Amino acid sequence: MGITVNILERLKARLGGEHVRPHVLGPTAAYPGTESEVSEAVAIAATAGVSVWPCGAGTYIDALEPVPSDALLLFSERMNRVTEYRPDDMVVSVEAGATFGALQDALDKRGQWIPLELPDADKATVGGIVAASPSDPWSAVYHRFGYHVLEVRAVDAQGRRVRAGARVVKNVAGYDMPRLYAGSRGTLVFITQVTFVTRPKPPVIARLSLNTDTWESLMERLMGLSVSEASPAWTCVVRDDIQDTGARPTAGIVLAGQPETVEWQTSRVMDAVRGAGSMVSRIPELPVLPAVGDVEIIIRVRPSETLDTWCRVVHSGIRAAAAGYPMEGRIELRTTANADTPNWIAEMRAWMSMRGGAVIVERMPRGWIGAVQPFGAPRPEHALARAIKKSLDPNGLFPKSAPGLDMKTEAS
Amino acid sequence: MNAELLNELTALLPKDGILTNPAERLVYDCDAYTVEKSPPDIVVLPTTTAEVSAIVKACNRHDTPFLARGAGTGLSGGAIALADTVVICLSRMNRILGVDAHNRTARVQAGVVNNAVSRQVASLNLHFAPDPGSQTSSTIGGNIAENAGGPHTLKYGVTTHNTLAVQFVTSDGEIVEIGSDVEGLPGYDLVSLICGSEGTFGIVTEATVRLTPLPQSWRTLLAVFNTLDDATNAVSAIINEGVIPAALEMIDATVLESVEAAYNLGFPLDAAAVLLVEIDGLDAGLDAAEAKCRAACQRHHARSVESARDEEERDALWTARRKGVGTLGRIARSMVTQDCVIPRSRLPEVLREIGAIVSRYGLRVANIFHAGDGNLHPIILFDERVPDEVERMTAANHEIVTLCLKMGGSLTGEHGIGLEKQDYMALMFGEDDLDMMIRVHKALDPDDLVNPGKFFPGSKKEFRETPESITPRRTALV
Numbered sequence: 001m002g003i004t005v006n007i008l009e010r011l012k013a014r015l016g017g018e019h020v021r022p023h024v025l026g027p028t029a030a031y032p033g034t035e036s037e038v039s040e041a042v043a044i045a046a047t048a049g050v051s052v053w054p055c056g057a058g059t060y061i062d063a064l065e066p067v068p069s070d071a072l073l074l075f076s077e078r079m080n081r082v083t084e085y086r087p088d089d090m091v092v093s094v095e096a097g098a099t100f101g102a103l104q105d106a107l108d109k110r111g112q113w114i115p116l117e118l119p120d121a122d123k124a125t126v127g128g129i130v131a132a133s134p135s136d137p138w139s140a141v142y143h144r145f146g147y148h149v150l151e152v153r154a155v156d157a158q159g160r161r162v163r164a165g166a167r168v169v170k171n172v173a174g175y176d177m178p179r180l181y182a183g184s185r186g187t188l189v190f191i192t193q194v195t196f197v198t199r200p201k202p203p204v205i206a207r208l209s210l211n212t213d214t215w216e217s218l219m220e221r222l223m224g225l226s227v228s229e230a231s232p233a234w235t236c237v238v239r240d241d242i243q244d245t246g247a248r249p250t251a252g253i254v255l256a257g258q259p260e261t262v263e264w265q266t267s268r269v270m271d272a273v274r275g276a277g278s279m280v281s282r283i284p285e286l287p288v289l290p291a292v293g294d295v296e297i298i299i300r301v302r303p304s305e306t307l308d309t310w311c312r313v314v315h316s317g318i319r320a321a322a323a324g325y326p327m328e329g330r331i332e333l334r335t336t337a338n339a340d341t342p343n344w345i346a347e348m349r350a351w352m353s354m355r356g357g358a359v360i361v362e363r364m365p366r367g368w369i370g371a372v373q374p375f376g377a378p379r380p381e382h383a384l385a386r387a388i389k390k391s392l393d394p395n396g397l398f399p400k401s402a403p404g405l406d407m408k409t410e411a412s
Numbered sequence: 413m414n415a416e417l418l419n420e421l422t423a424l425l426p427k428d429g430i431l432t433n434p435a436e437r438l439v440y441d442c443d444a445y446t447v448e449k450s451p452p453d454i455v456v457l458p459t460t461t462a463e464v465s466a467i468v469k470a471c472n473r474h475d476t477p478f479l480a481r482g483a484g485t486g487l488s489g490g491a492i493a494l495a496d497t498v499v500i501c502l503s504r505m506n507r508i509l510g511v512d513a514h515n516r517t518a519r520v521q522a523g524v525v526n527n528a529v530s531r532q533v534a535s536l537n538l539h540f541a542p543d544p545g546s547q548t549s550s551t552i553g554g555n556i557a558e559n560a561g562g563p564h565t566l567k568y569g570v571t572t573h574n575t576l577a578v579q580f581v582t583s584d585g586e587i588v589e590i591g592s593d594v595e596g597l598p599g600y601d602l603v604s605l606i607c608g609s610e611g612t613f614g615i616v617t618e619a620t621v622r623l624t625p626l627p628q629s630w631r632t633l634l635a636v637f638n639t640l641d642d643a644t645n646a647v648s649a650i651i652n653e654g655v656i657p658a659a660l661e662m663i664d665a666t667v668l669e670s671v672e673a674a675y676n677l678g679f680p681l682d683a684a685a686v687l688l689v690e691i692d693g694l695d696a697g698l699d700a701a702e703a704k705c706r707a708a709c710q711r712h713h714a715r716s717v718e719s720a721r722d723e724e725e726r727d728a729l730w731t732a733r734r735k736g737v738g739t740l741g742r743i744a745r746s747m748v749t750q751d752c753v754i755p756r757s758r759l760p761e762v763l764r765e766i767g768a769i770v771s772r773y774g775l776r777v778a779n780i781f782h783a784g785d786g787n788l789h790p791i792i793l794f795d796e797r798v799p800d801e802v803e804r805m806t807a808a809n810h811e812i813v814t815l816c817l818k819m820g821g822s823l824t825g826e827h828g829i830g831l832e833k834q835d836y837m838a839l840m841f842g843e844d845d846l847d848m849m850i851r852v853h854k855a856l857d858p859d860d861l862v863n864p865g866k867f868f869p870g871s872k873k874e875f876r877e878t879p880e881s882i883t884p885r886r887t888a889l890v
Contacts, residue, residue: 088648088757089786111654135596143573146601160844168753170785171822172559172608173829173840175849176572179604200654227514229628231694261697300596304514329515330596357594375598381590384582384856385600391855392848403599 003028003070007048011072014040019078027053027071033078035153035161035192042190043159045072045397052397054186056097056128059120063296063363064374065401074190076127082106083193084167091150091167093195096127112198115142119288127191133183135298137234140327141256146182148196154181154189157393167195180388185402188392202256205233206266209283210251210273215239215314218249219307219326221273225253226303226327230268234328238287239314240321252286289323293336294365297345301357303329312351318344329357337365342372349376375403413453414496417474421456421498424466429504431455440481440499444546445489445832452493459504461579461587461617468615469585471498471861479863480615482523482554485546487751488830490557490610494865494872502553505617508532516623517576517593522553522616526560529621538623541568544826545734553616559608561826563659563733564690566784568624570826572607579618580606583857593620605852610828611863613856627658627692631702632720632729635687635709636680640664640767642712643685644759647783649708650689651756655701659690660784661733666793667780670739671732679732683715687783688733736780737791744776744793750809751827752816756786762819766790769811773804787825788816814839829867838869 003022011020011030019031032038045052051068055061055075067073076097084093087110094103100114101121107113115138118124133146142148151165164177181189212218215237222235233256237249255265270280297320301309306326313322313331320335335341349359361374382404389405413432421430431437432454441451458464471478478498481491493499505521508529512518513536518529526547529540543562544550550560556578561570568574577591591603606613637643643662650660663671664685672679679686687709691701706717720726740747754762763779770777770792781789790812794805813823813836823829823836837846850868865872 086755086757088652089755090651091755133601139595143569144595146604147569147573156844156848160847162844162848163842164845164848166753166822166840167820168755168786168822168825170561170565170570170753170782170787170825172561172570172826173823173833174837174845175852176559176601176604176608177848177852179572179601180852183598183601200651200656203654229694231625257694258697258700260700261694264694264696298596300594302512302515302594304512328596329594356592358597360598379597379599380588381602382599384588384590384602387855388600388852391851403597 003050003072004048007044007050010044011041014044026069027067027073029073029075031075031078035079035155038074038155038190038192039159039161041072041074042155042157042397046157046159046395049395051399052190053399054127054131054190056125056131057123059123060128060132060363064361064369065399066366066369076125076192079192087112087198090169090198091195092198093151093167093193094126095193096125096191098126100124100126100129107198108201111201113201114148114196114198116145126194130182130191130194131184131186135328135330137236137254137325137328141233142199146179149178149182149194150197151195152178152181152191153193154191156189157395157397162189165195169197185399187389187398187400187402187405189398204257204259204262206255206262207283207286208253208255208266208269209281210253211248211279213249213277215249216307216311218251219310219324221278222251222253222326223307225269225272228268228272230265230272232265232269235326236286237310237324238289238322240290241319250287252283254286289332289334290321291334292321293334294363295335295337295341295361296363297333297335298360298362299331299333299348299352299357300360301329301352301355303327305329305355305357306331309357312348316344316348337368342368345372353377378404414474414476417470417476417498418454420470420473421454421467424463424470425456425458429457429459431457440484440493440501443481443484443486443489443491445487445492445830448489448492448831450492450494452499453496455499455501457501457504461581464500464581464615464617465585465587467498467500468581468583472584472859475859475861477861477864480522480553480557480611482551482557483525483546483549485550486554486558486830487749487827488824488832490828490830490863490866492831497864500615502551502617509618511536511623512593513538515593516625517620518623519618519620520552521618522551524552526550526552526555533623534626537626539626540621541565541574541624542571545737552619552621556607556616556619557609557611558826558828561782561785561787563661563782566660566782567656567658572604574622574624575603575607575619576622577620578603578606578616581615581617583614583859583862591620608828610830610867612853612867614862629695629698630658630690630692630726631698632726633689633702633705633717634720634729635689635714635717636683637685637687637712637714639684640763641760642714643687644763644783646687646709646712646714647759648757649712650705651784653704653708655691655704657689657705657784658692659688660782661688662686662779662781662783663688663732663736664779666743666776666778667736667740668732670743671736673742674735674739675731677728677732685779688729733780740778740791740793745795745797747791747793748805748809749789749791750812751824752788752813752821753825754786754788754816754819754821756784758819759783759786762788762815765815766812769815770808773808775801775804775808782825785825786821831866831872834867834871835869837867
């Protein structure tokens, strides 16, 4: 039934009344404007035993775990400045509430970027993205997204302001806490500021479209291309059963680099995939996975198993929009929940268990919470994750929505 | 020596898997950080993960600390045993267990030597990218513990970027697989946490590493400069051209002098510094990238920029880089190599200031380092026989470290903290920042049995007094 009046008043006194929005039936939302205010708000909550939910844009806030009505939602949106940008050093520091799109715009002016393919970059916040550490097709060229993070400033579960890493591109001083925080889904700290290494933006990014008669032949060609000397940056297929466009199986191929390189690669791609029934053409933008349904699923496999897995998904009868990334070994699905979907997930997990892959549910309807495990079977390493969570957040101030943290939704 | 523990270990291992006599143990009294030495009580040489697990469990039963050791090439004393510590040497776990060419991964035991992996997969047109100076002897387990780098990590990443999973013996002896060759699984990134933890959480016995395709083509350039300022300014200029070289290294006049004395490779002896620039990738774009690098060097007054015409010329350039430190023995009796990182754009002023610091102490400095990363390795040359020269070297070293931190840099880019730099940690991190690391350590090693006395400020305990406990000579592979 919301947090107590006393706590509310203390928060308002610290953050200003206009930046604290109580809700009679649900969690209170607070909008600190500085790291110092985050620290004070967390300390107030910690003292009172109120759980704190770090929020960026808030789009995934209750995707896996219901927010308790007496929780404090702490939004970073007022902390949105690029605090330091040194293009010569390829280092940028930005507050957690800045949108990723705004950050990329700032970098673009100097011909730099942080490689990340993000459809909703104008909404997604830097803090939220780092906390989620999403998969990204550019990772084949630039490594995983978490590796772009050099330094994290954060507030811990005691309300202390802490810093990890350094604002230089190479550093082994101290444990790699930035990468522990990246991908920890807000379960360990509230991220207030992040320093990234930037990259020179490739002078040319070419996008090609490849059509074939069947999904199987399309995926097969892409997988061959992935290990060929044409060395595309990334490839993808997108299929939309929900909107049933009836379109011919189509893939996107992305080439990036100096103009001469991309020109050479394009000719190699044309040679490699040319054949019966296939067509290649340049396109301005790649097809994107439509934002449909209330269930988001990510399947991870070894790259070599993407074809089999894609075929399994396509022929499984699920009605979904799907995107496959063969170079990463990733398939994303968006679908609308129905009575069969949990069974489909269970069957897919059983099939996947022999292949070492995983079926991860990133968003699900409220009715599933407690019944469907978002992260699949526990892994032995989760015991170590639990020990770290307990040590950094002994009173469970922050959420538990990460694998191994004894969520109600996860099998123990 | 704990007799009961010794009995247990003797029962666990074959006779040649346990070393107890002083002469044998002396080999393990330090790693490549030779300033401090301490022969361990017991050295064990397991050949399987199960043996490592059993050894760790035995140590737990007797409340005895232990540490893992690879080839002993670490440069910060991370593999030096404190009193009553069991050294678990993994050099006999040296098998490459499998290669998955399609998914570009290899499964290796921790004692496999770094460049053995690349040699094994070269026929598949692949390699293991991290290439520390010690790559002909350092092991994958050691590389993971230190998060080793090397010249080509500017483009291809350090060890953490190239490690997907590890088999890990926890502080209480359990065997856990962490990470996966299936990438992108959700959860805390424990593999990255273990990489660079300097063996303070547990023991890595196997690893799945990423393999990188060998580049289709390469260009290796040598740019010669009359001043250090021009050379260091050219470093940022090259990166600003939008080119990320595979390697961008700087060698100064002092090193060139000793390299020429040793190898007579034809480097100019009147230059202040040279840049070794290697770009690689698809052949189609390399001419354009090379032109950009040349233009950037010429804008900063390079007096010449030459390209290696064949493998032989390329090897000669890399010989200077890879063996340069070793040749310094010709011009100095002793040397100490520092490892700090600064923002790349501060290179000119920091190198000037380092020169001034070392001169102020009446010593010489040589520079050979990973310029593209801003990862400095100033090498102070000295003679320990000269009264107070060790003290002056130590004081100069201290000033260099604090200068780099003042410039917004880091204590270490690849050599680690170990024994050497633990007291500097408090200069780089606040009390609360360190407390977060201590909490993580306590979560994974609650009894402080894994490689104690390292990493954290003030954690070093008393070393056993030995005649050679203070030896001021140190060589380094950088």
